[in-house]
Amino acid sequence: MSERRNIAVTVNGKRYQNDVPVRLTLADYLRHELGLTGTHLGCEHGVCGACTILLDGQSARSCLMLAVQANGHEILTVEGIAPSDDKLHPLQEAFRDNHGLQCGFCTPGMLTTLLEFLRDNPDPTEQEVRIAISGNLCRCTGYQGIVNAALDAAKRLRAKTT
């Protein structure tokens, strides 16, 4: 009934090969097949942004992609952001220091979205940060802590590269 395909993807630098139903979403593939449950699913129809991953370096909603479409591509999930098990990425540090999260549900999507945004826009204004995260819903923080964290992270990342 449900057709299956063999796919090969690189997730957080590691290569995976799996037989998957063609109707499986990329988000469910990451969570259920690979056990990478850091990618969260909120709305499953492209509104909340919690499932945001980077596909070949560009943010995308993994609930709006099929796993088969990721065949041959490179994916970065929230699990792949920190440089090592005992060290946080400057963006993650800034979130911790600025109360950028409370329940943490939206955080994986916020981090992946901001990772792309700060890479392309290293010195953003507050307004630009607000627009950048406008596709990510947070129901705890009122966004202020997240915006502060993003601006702080931009500063930390700039200091690191200069």
Add this chain to the structure above:
Amino acid sequence: MKPPPFQYHDPTTVAEAVALLGRLENAKLLAGGQSLMPMLNMRFVLPDHVIDLNRVAGLSYIKDGGGVLELGAMTRQRDIEFSDVVKAKCPLLHQAVMQIGHRQTRNRGTIGGSLCHLDPAAELPAVAAGMDATVVVTGPNGRREVAFRDFPAGFMTPAIEPNEIVTAVRFPLWPAEHKSAFVEFSRRHGDFAIVSAAVLLEFAGGKISRASVTLGGIAVAPVRAAAVEQAVVGQAPSSELFGKACESCRGIEALSDIHAGADYRQHLAAVLSRRALLRACGMPTPGALH
């Protein structure tokens, strides 16, 4: 929420995709997936076959030549957003794209997908209507062109055959000195507009010599506000002129749904078309938040 079962096809050429579309019953084309995927997840559509266009070669490009900007149907909204050619030659398209969804959705969403999905409130169909775009369609008998004004056959229904694929869109460019503006009203940034207005103006000797005023979200497909266009051509721009001319938008037959009633859409049409005209002319837009 999971997509229903279907057979998956990933052709690599347009000919192959057209052949599949002709052969398979109840097939859906998957472009950027920013509308079809939610519809699959929510099971609003139940296709037996999904034909994925993402591996079809040669459908993603932005070509500028002969006064026409041609975009391949699988050109992503992101590519339009970051295109210097689009920004320089077709600022209306750039402004409109910046108001589509969010970065994560623009990274995937395509121009062909937006036009074929034909959401009444979508930005790209409004731009296509305002610029008198031509849609290039490929079917078993080759290519044909459809003027965008004939493209919407009804609510979210493009006037193409079930075995045809939109492969490109052509925007006839306005002269370098033209002015344009795209404004929309939505409840939150990135949401579908309740009403949008796209304006293009050309000037000669301080007077408007050519005008295009389009309203999105007000009816089943984008509407050209012909009465406004006629009222402003031959006149020098002023807020009085625009204010008066745009009142005619209150007479446009409007949709009514859970987001807004028809009378509110008509009100927005008058306000936003005036605001877009003012903004195109670089004049202040009182009452506008952004």
